[in-house]
Amino acid sequence: MREKVISRAVRLIGLGGAVFSMQVLAQTASEAPMQTVQVTGSRIASPGAESPSPLQVLTSADIAASGATNLQELLMKNPTLGTPTVSRTNSNFSTSSAGVSTVNLRNLDTSRTLVLLNGRRFVSGIPGDSAVDLNVIPTDFIERVELLTGGASATYGSDAVAGVVNIITKRNFSGLILDVQGGQSTKHDDTKKKFSATWGTSNADASSNIMVHFGFSKQGAVYSKDRAASAIDQNSEGDPEDLFRVQRPYYSGYAPQGHFFGDTDDFTYDRNGNIIEWNTNGTNGQAATGFNRSDYRSIAVPTDRYLLATTGTMNLNDNHTVFFEGNYASTRVTTKLEPFALGSDDIYKGSGYVPAETLINGVLRRNPYVPDRLFNDISDNDGDGLRDYVFTRRMSEVGNRGSKANRDTFRLATGLKGTFNLLREWNYETYVAYGQTKESQSSSGQVNVLNFRHALEAFQDTDDVNQNNNRTEIICADPIARALGCVPINLFGFNTITPEALKYVGAPGSLETKVTQKLAGGSINGEIFDLPAGKVGFAAGFEWRGEESDSEADALTQAGLNAGNALPPTYGKFNVKELFAEVRVPVLKDKPFVNELNLSAAARRGKYSTVGYTSSWNVGGEWSPIPDVRVRATRALSTRAPNINELFQPPQQTFPSDIVDPCEDVTITDPSPRAVACRAAPGVLANMQANGGVFTLNQADQQGISGYDRGNPALKEEKGWSTTVGVVWTPRSIAPLKNFVFTLDYFDIKIADAIVLLPRQYTLENCYGGDASLCNLVTRRRTDIAGNSAGSLEYVDSPTNNTGGKATEGVDVTASWAGAVGPGRLNARVAWTWLREGYDTPTPGANRDYWAGEIAQSPKNKASINLAYKWGPIGIAGTTTYIGKAYLDDQFLAQLDLPRNSVGVGSRTYQDFQLTYELRKKFELYFGMDNAFNTKAPPIVTGLPGNTTGAETEAGAYDAIGRRYYLGLRATL
Structure with a gap:
């Protein structure tokens, strides 16, 4: 028998934060049909369902009031969310998945945040990962979003270590809603165009319903050059x-005209082709000869989306209903980077020396493109008997680097739900689902290393070696390369590379990825x-769940022969079978000091x-000493199995930007263990001997560090222990506060056997701090190569393992109220999170790396205030x-x-608002402005940890775009 408790259930959902629609819920609660409900965090549908875990809710009214095109834009304002791993503003340099939008609860990473759609898993938007791309969920089709913070693996399975983001779509809607919106920033970029249509219909007795949503959105680019803070390359002086x-x-020291190094001399060219001295940044009154990369970089990548979503139900009879859900999203993303920075060590791996002459029929023949100044200053440096030189050059003739990605996501779920009687009435649900994300990416701006090498080794064919009766032409030395169309290349000066040579050395790239998810499940619940x-x-x-992922780049990219990141193919799959159970026990009721006492376990x-095998569990309890106060607590063990990338990814190249070499400035006479370990590297010792006894690095050394990340098939699951304790105050007995809700929750999450990539800085510090076993992950240059100093870091590798530990601890506070104020109605909500502590440990027993309060992770204090006032047609x-x-x-x-927390940036406050006006009740005109006061992002420039390349700030956490406005019209027909 169902009880009349919907008003209480709605109130309890509101404990987490249904803000702008709270008064609507309160007004309609008494009129709604009485039913059991189910909240995120529990499989039991029951009267008065209350979550013992902290639960916050964002409603469709919140989404509409934000004007958000993408759900991530709204969620990022919630203080429980940390900096996203991937977003429009921090993924321009991504080799794949650029423009994807992910969420990161508690700063424990997206892989530990489980995103659900209507309580079921959704296919990942990133190959080899579990992270869901929020681009594919239409905001106008969402009824509410429930944020459950704390371990929930016992209820939902792996990945819910930090919590769950459960997106609930609209249901049983009849009619048509149209929404059109346009906007841009005050700099006339970040343009936004959006259109959506939601239609639904029900049969005569409302027993069956179908809804369809179509949406289109187009978000424009924001370029670094169009913001004063990022228009010019800069670097912290350190x-x-x-x-x-x-x-x-x-x-950058990689300039379009080239920078050339002989034995004792280096030089470049001016615009007229004259040899001049090199001067990167225009010091001492000289014109700069370096390259401004910021002229080409992006802060926000342009993103186009086409969305189709549908849901439906059909009653077979009074007890059984068929349901289905369908989603399709087509996303188009374009990235733009500066032309490729090529060094001779990219072409001649290991040495970096380019031969300036070639042995033809026993005679040395000079490459005529090499100028006399360089040719007369070089000798044989690599022992092959040929004079050689070193160069760096920005490949402007090849064009900008960048990519165009077409990403398509498809998901279909269907099942049967209803009730049956077995001694008592039971609810049941069974379902199957299939999802797939495919990405097809084409890229430009790279070069074919093998062809480039052949093109560099050229000579003037005075003896008509190729027998074409032309003794003045310059040809490639290798006869096989000549037969395959080799064209000699001239690097010396601006725009000296011919179109024919460009065609020969160019290497357009491609990347094809596919993620597949299969689901099947069933559950029963009752009393x-x-x-x-x-x-x-x-x-x-x-x-039952099966996951499969495949990522494959073109052959040159796989082999690292396009002078860029080596990206070998990654393929893997797994499946999991799971059983679960949950119980909720009412222990006491209507006793002295005990209005209610309930216990639960799963x-x-x-x-x-x-x-x-893996195991997860949780236990919780709710104690209400009086009707207006409720105390809640949970203790949970959550597990996370490794994803496909963590298990199966082969070594994949990356270029870290925040590495500090522990050997820098070490002297040849320093007796410390660190100095001794540094001098053990031959290149470091040679560097010291050449620089007055001090290990010295230059700009190219700081920009030239690479490394390889790799998976580990021997990984095991990680375990997360979470504890939450909270209090909820709903003073219904106090008339002025009857719509007031206050929550305070303490959270503590600790993860053991965490799956981590060994931090590169940790590797370096411990390699030269006494743990020699880590030195096999470090490769240093033995000699000077292509502008890089002897002994400088070339590779610092990072393997995946189960050695890590993570922890976070803090307090969430929310307060909300809705009621009449003057002639209208006010809704107000405050949410605040205080992050007391957060740290990582790379290996057992290692010192804690504290991140709570750090720029690249999360400040200790985050808060949001929502206010909404409605007066007649105006809001x-x-x-x-x-x-x-x-x-x-x-x-x-x-x-x-420098001590911890000694250098940082001040707080930032962003203000968004929206005005609405109802026209004849069916039409609503709205105008909004984001970052209304144009709050500037803090200057976290290149060279500082947390910098987002191209933005000169942490663009995932702070607004690097500035003030934006939009205008829209919504019609309900």
């Missing part, structure tokens, strides 16, 4: 007295018997094809987002002998 003092310009305090609820079920047992809504002060990474500061 002065411990003032790390925010910037060297500007700090142009098994009665106790004096109420009915005992029970749920049980099974799930357990899940799974078998993975990769890691074997105004505002959101204030506060990001507290934050500090540079403590490991970075330690390299400079």
Whole structure:
């Protein structure tokens, strides 16, 4: 028998934050049909369902009031969310998945945040990962979003270590809603165009319903050159007295006219083809000869989306209903980077020396493109008997680097749900689902290393070697390369590479990825018997899931022969079978000091094809001493099995930007263990001997560090222990506060056996701090190569393992109220998160790397304030987002002998608002402005940890775009 408790259930959902629609819920609660409900975090549908875990809710009204095109834009304002791993503003340099939008609960990474659609898993948008791309979920089709923070693996399975983001779509809607919107920034970029249509219809008795949504959105690019903070290449001077003092310009040493190195001399060219001295940044009154990369970079990548979503139900009879869900999303993303920075060590691996002459029929023949100044200053440096030189050059003739990605996501779920009687009434649901994400990416701006090498080795064919009666032409030395169309290349000066040579050395790239997810599951829930305090609820079920991922680049990219990142193919799959059960027990009710006391528990047992058996559980309780106060607590063990990339990814090249060499400035006479370990590297010792006894690095050394990340098939699952304790106050007995809700929740999450890539800085510090076993991950240059100093870091590799530990601890506070104020109605909500502690440990027993309060992770204080006032046809809504002060990474500061939390940036406050006006009740005109006061992002420039390349700030956390506005019209027909 169902009880009349919907008003109470709605109130409890509101504990987490249904803000702008709270008054609507309160008004309609008494009129709604009485039914059991189910909240995120539990499989038991029951009267008055209350989550013992912290639960926050964002409603469709919140989404509409934000004007958000993408759900990530709204979620990022919630203080429980950390900096996203991937977004429009931090993925321009991504080799794949650019423009994807992910979420990151508690700063524990997207792989530990489980995103659900209507309580079921959704296919990943990133190959080899579990992260869902929020681009593919249409915002206008969402009824609410429930944020459950804390371990939930017992209820939902792997990946819910930090919590769950459950997206609930609209249901049983009849009619047509049209929404059209346009906008841009005050700099006339970041343009936004959006159109959506949602239609639904039901049969005469409303027993069956179908809904269809179509949406299109187009978000324009924002280029670095169009913002004063990022228009010119810059770099922190690295002065411990003032790390925010910037060297500007700090142009790249890879210039379009080339930079050429002989034995004792180096030089470049001016626009007229004259040889001049090299001067990167225009010091001493000279014109700069370096290259401003910021002229070509992007802050936000342009993203186009076409969305189709549908849901439907059909009653077979009074007890059984068929349902289905369908989603299709087509996303188009374009990235833009500066032309490729090519060094001779990219072409001649190991030495970097380019031969300036060739042995033809026993006679040395000079490459005529090599100028006399260089030819007369070079000798045989690599022992092959040929004079050789070194160069760096920006390949402007090849064109800008960048990619165009077409990403398509498809998902279909269907099942049967209803009730049956077996001694008592039981609810049941069974479902199957299939999802797939495919990405096809084409890229440009790279070069074919093998062809480039042949093109560099050229000579004047005075003896008519190729027998074409032309003794003045310059030809390639290798006869096989000549037969395959080799064209000699001239690097010396601006625009000296001919179109024919470009065609020969150019290497357009491609990347094809596919992620497939298959699901099947079933569950029952109901009440098994009665106790004096109420009915005992029970749920049980099974799930099967298969995941498969394939990522394959073109052959040159796989082999690293396009002078860029080597990206070998990654393929893997796994499946898991799971059983779960849950029970809720009412212990006491209507007793002295006990209005209600309920206990709950859940357990899940799974078998993975990769890691074997896993177990998760949680226990919780709710105690209400009086009707207006509720105390809640949970303790949970969550597990996360490794994803496909973590298990199967072969060595994949990356270029870290925040590495500090622990050997820098070490002297040849320093007796410390670190100095001794540094001098053991032959290149470091040679560097010291050549630089007055001090290990010295240049700009190219700082920009020339690479490394390889790799997976590990021997990984095991990680375990997360979470504890939450909270109090909820709903003073319904106090008339002025009857719509007031206050929550305070403490959270503590600790992860053991965490799956981590060994941090590169940790590897370096410990390699030269006594752990020689880590030195096999470090490769240094033995000699000077292509502008890089002898002994400088060439590769620092990072393997994946189960050695890590993670922890976070803090407090969430929310307060909300809705009621009449003056002639209208006010809705107000405040949410604040205080992050007391957060840290990682790369290996057992290692010192903690604290990240709470750091720029690249999360400040200790984040808050949001939502206010909405409705007066007749006029409405105004505002959101204030506060990001507290934050500090540079403590490991970075330690390299400079600076204490933790000694250097940082101040807080930032962003204000968004929206005005609405109803026209004849069916039409609503709205105007909004984001970052209304044009709050500037803090200057986290290149060279500082947390920098987003191209933005000169942490663009995932702060707004690097500036003030934006939009205008829209919504019609309900």
